[in-house]
Amino acid sequence: MKTIIVLGTGLAAVGVIRQTMKSTVLNRKDIKMIVVSPSTHFVWTIGMPRAIVPGQFTDDKVLYELQPSFKNYPSDKFEFVLGKAINLDPVGKTVTVALNGPVSTRNITYDTLIVATGASSRDEMPWKALDNSENTIDKLHSVQEKIKGAKIIVVAGGGITGVEVAGELGYEYSRNDSKKVYYIHGDNLPLSPVALPSVRKQIRAELDKLKVKTIPNTKVTNVSTKGADMILELTAADGSTTTLTTQAYIPALGVVPNTSFAPASILNAGGYIKQIKSLQVDGHSDIFVLGDAGSLEDNRGGIADLQAQHLIKALPLYLEGKTMPEYKPMEKPIFAITVGRGRGTGQMGSFKLFSFLVWYMKGRYMGTDYAGALAAGKRTITTKFE
Ligand SMILES: Cc1cc2nc3c(=O)[nH]c(=O)nc-3n(C[C@H](O)[C@H](O)[C@H](O)COP(=O)(O)OP(=O)(O)OC[C@H]3O[C@@H](n4cnc5c(N)ncnc54)[C@H](O)[C@@H]3O)c2cc1C
Numbered sequence: 273m274k275t276i277i278v279l280g281t282g283l284a285a286v287g288v289i290r291q292t293m294k295s296t297v298l299n300r301k302d303i304k305m306i307v308v309s310p311s312t313h314f315v316w317t318i319g320m321p322r323a324i325v326p327g328q329f330t331d332d333k334v335l336y337e338l339q340p341s342f343k344n345y346p347s348d349k350f351e352f353v354l355g356k357a358i359n360l361d362p363v364g365k366t367v368t369v370a371l372n373g374p375v376s377t378r379n380i381t382y383d384t385l386i387v388a389t390g391a392s393s394r395d396e397m398p399w400k401a402l403d404n405s406e407n408t409i410d411k412l413h414s415v416q417e418k419i420k421g422a423k424i425i426v427v428a429g430g431g432i433t434g435v436e437v438a439g440e441l442g443y444e445y446s447r448n449d450s451k452k453v454y455y456i457h458g459d460n461l462p463l464s465p466v467a468l469p470s471v472r473k474q475i476r477a478e479l480d481k482l483k484v485k486t487i488p489n490t491k492v493t494n495v496s497t498k499g500a501d502m503i504l505e506l507t508a509a510d511g512s513t514t515t516l517t518t519q520a521y522i523p524a525l526g527v528v529p530n531t532s533f534a535p536a537s538i539l540n541a542g543g544y545i546k547q548i549k550s551l552q553v554d555g556h557s558d559i560f561v562l563g564d565a566g567s568l569e570d571n572r573g574g575i576a577d578l579q580a581q582h583l584i585k586a587l588p589l590y591l592e593g594k595t596m597p598e599y600k601p602m603e604k605p606i607f608a609i610t611v612g613r614g615r616g617t618g619q620m621g622s623f624k625l626f627s628f629l630v631w632y633m634k635g636r637y638m639g640t641d642y643a644g645a646l647a648a649g650k651r652t653i654t655t656k657f658e
Contacts, residue, residue: 290649
């Protein structure tokens with residue numbers, strides 16, 4: 273019996289799991305699949321900037337139980353292991369898993385390994401899956417409670433998540449003067465210079481309309497607590513410091529790859545697993561890498577989606593010993609950013625996207641209208657399989 277191990281149950285993994293079970297594993301006597309993840313739930317990250325606003329989404333719009341999708345597979349063909357990979361031996365073809373709960377580990381050998389362990393939030397916020405699903409749900413609720421009780425909310429972080437969170441809070445609170453919302457970011461405009469200046473300026477203008485008080489060229493350099501308040505030390509680009517008092521500090525400071533289990537020889541300087549264009553690991557053709565954990569492209573759901581779609585087609589060929597097609601990385605930046613529940617912006621190559629289009633495609637529901645089918649592996653963001 274040959275074993276395919278899949279590490280992770282995020283956006284890059286779930287479609288590959290179901291579609292490979294259907295196309296190959298269930299139809300062949302000689303292959304089984306083992307899925308390893310510390311999460312019992314699929315986390316819909318794209319909905320999280322709105323989910324933290326109290327009353328916007330019930331938990332089941334952003335957290336989807338995996339078991340209903342897995343329970344009908346025969347036990348000799350499929351196994352779900354609740355735990356996280358802590359070591360990978362590519363020569364011995366073995367993954368060591370720390371099982372959730374009381375300390376214990378299990379070694380599992382593979383013939384084919386698919387690594388889709390993604391990346392975690394730097395700030396222990398529930399933007400991505402935390403150590404286990406209970407912690408993700410508890411943290412989501414505690415952030416909602418903090419926001420509910422706050423008079424002043426401070427969001428920090430110049431990336432897409434920071435912008436979307438500031439926009440959601442501005443739409444709900446500062447627009448109607450019910451709470452003050454500050455937005456702190458390190459550059460002179462939101463996002464990095466990879467984005468068009470017109471897109472960055474529009475984000476700033478939209479936040480202004482929502483009465484979000486933007487503080488550019490600034491970083492939060494210390495956080496201390498005083499009773500129910502948090503005192504933030506802000507350091508401006510010129511080195512000067514001030515303080516800002518808040519009852520809800522919402523950091524969105526980026527992600528780090530979940531690859532500490534992998535040997536240094538297969539990691540790049542940023543800690544991402546070195547992928548070649550077939551999505552295999554350089555020098556290890558039996559290991560595929562998908563999504564945020566890989567080095568080939570940026571950390572974006574749209575990219576994880578395209579890589580997953582590619583592997584869904586390529587893996588059956590690989591397993592039959594046939595030649596696989598090459599993956600074509602995305603050539604131009606494509607992204608859509610919501611700024612509150614009514615507006616948005618974005619970019620496709622050198623074109624700025626219309627606000628209405630971003631609202632229609634994303635901002636209306638934040639993908640919660642299709643996330644359930646995606647979590648079940650029946651579709652990706654852009655392609656329906658069933
Ligand atoms: C708030 C937010 C909003 C976003 N919005 C957008 C958007 O609008 N559009 C867009 O294109 N992108 C967006 N992104 C980026 C997108 O979410 C990621 O690119 C995408 O989640 C990557 O999917 P993934 O499966 O590679 O990794 P992840 O989603 O990080 O999933 C990783 C999985 O691996 C599991 N795991 C972690 N460590 C281990 C281990 N050691 N062993 C086994 N399993 C492990 C995790 O529990 C999880 O199940 C957003 C990101 C955030 C944080």
